[in-house]
Amino acid sequence: MGGPYEKRDGFAVASPQLLRDSLARKLVPVADKLRDLQTRLGGRPYRVKVVRTTWSGLKRGVGVEQVVSELELLPTPLVVDLNGLGEEVSAVGVTEVGQVILQEVSGRYTEDHLTGVDAEGNPVGDSDSLYYEIESFRPDGQPAERRRFALASVPYYAATKFQWTITLDAQLAKRGRNGRP
Numbered sequence: 001m002g003g004p005y006e007k008r009d010g011f012a013v014a015s016p017q018l019l020r021d022s023l024a025r026k027l028v029p030v031a032d033k034l035r036d037l038q039t040r041l042g043g044r045p046y047r048v049k050v051v052r053t054t055w056s057g058l059k060r061g062v063g064v065e066q067v068v069s070e071l072e073l074l075p076t077p078l079v080v081d082l083n084g085l086g087e088e089v090s091a092v093g094v095t096e097v098g099q100v101i102l103q104e105v106s107g108r109y110t111e112d113h114l115t116g117v118d119a120e121g122n123p124v125g126d127s128d129s130l131y132y133e134i135e136s137f138r139p140d141g142q143p144a145e146r147r148r149f150a151l152a153s154v155p156y157y158a159a160t161k162f163q164w165t166i167t168l169d170a171q172l173a174k175r176g177r178n179g180r181p
Contacts, residue, residue, distance in 0.1 A: 024159045028107040031162035035104050036075040044076040046136040048102065052116055053129045053181055060129055065181035068128070071113060077166075078104040079134060096170045099152055100134070105164035107157065114155045114164060132168050133175065143177035 004021075006013040019025060038044050050071040057063030080101040105114070116130035117123050124130045132149040149168035156165045175181050 019159070022159070024162065025107070028162045032075050032106050032108065035077075035106070038078070039076045044078070046076070046079060046134055048073045048077050048079070049133045049135075050114065050116065051131055051133050051175075052118075052124065053131075055127050055129070058127045060126060065129070067179075067181060073102075073105055073109070075104075075106060077102045077106075096147065098170050100149060100168045100170070102132070102166040102168065103163060105155070105166060107159070107162040107164065109164060111155055111157070114166060115151065131171060132166070146175045146177065146179075148172075148174045 005018045006015060012018060050073065051067060052069045053065045054068050055061065055063045055065055080103055111117075112121075115123070116128075130151075132151070133146050134149065135144050135146045138144050148171040150171050152167040152169040157163075158165065173181075
């Protein structure tokens with residue numbers, strides 16, 4: 001030991017306390033202000049939300065789906081490329097398939113926020129759904145399409161970039177333009 005953090009062989013040992021008090025954590029608000037400029041300039045004409053729903057049938061997909069919570073990710077993250085989505089024709093119609101990457105997700109969020117763990121530490125249950133929703137705005141001001149995505153992998157935190165990176169898979173079901181499941 002020596003100082004407020006554990007050291008071994010003269011080097012600091014990573015720990016939650018070290019991260020909490022680090023310069024990288026203190027610069028997250030500065031990075032967020034800079035990212036918000038992209039939205040203010042019109043460079044991010046969309047909203048990104050983490051949506052948690054529950055099903056009345058006590059099992060995912062059974063009964064009526066109701067929205068329990070929506071967490072809008074602010075400042076607006078960078079949607080790397082919706083061109084990665086393709087269309088697949090099936091018996092039920094045309095569906096979007098593929099992956100999308102979110103970058104510049106604020107470091108103020110925790111992995112719990114991004115994976116749907118609630119304030120009491122409960123993960124998404126058997127009767128719940130968790131998905132990401134990207135609503136891209138139309139230039140005419142009319143309601144826009146809300147695309148639904150599921151986590152494709154665990155979110156990755158890059159401390160020196162003050163951001164999370166999240167890979168998402170396109171999902172078949174979407175909420176209506178009015179926000180109803």
